[in-house]
Amino acid sequence: MKKTIRKPFTLIEILIVVIILGTLAAIVIPQFxxxxxxxxxxxxxTNLATLRISIETYITITKKFPNKCTDLTKTKTINGIKIEALLKEIPTNSANNKSNVTETTAAFGTIQNKKGWNYNKATGEIWADTTGHETF
Structure with missing residues (x-):
């Protein structure tokens, strides 16, 4: 029985394969x-919509803005009206993985890059505390 010996790949063949793989990676990675x-x-x-709907519901029931967004996660009695928790928890801002809220008097869209969300209790506005997402 005769053994056949395979010739190894040449440097040129290996370089061509590397170039093809690099080109494919350059096309695919930006799409991901x-x-x-x-x-x-x-x-x-989606999380902002959830927060805004909860704030609107709170306003509809109590006729005032929540003092803090954590008010949305608690069962409370206001003026004899029992308000069940509107949210189980404050949703996470997926850009910075934070779910805490800064209560602020700043204008809508002001970024502090401290927490997940900014909430202006005077206006009831809430927005993401991450650059590029402040106007959602």
């Missing part, structure tokens, strides 16, 4: 990044 950014933005918008 774009998908990740899109899903992050959709999560922020």
């Amino acid at each position: 990044r774009s998908i990740a950014i899109d899903s992050e933005e959709k999560a922020i918008k």
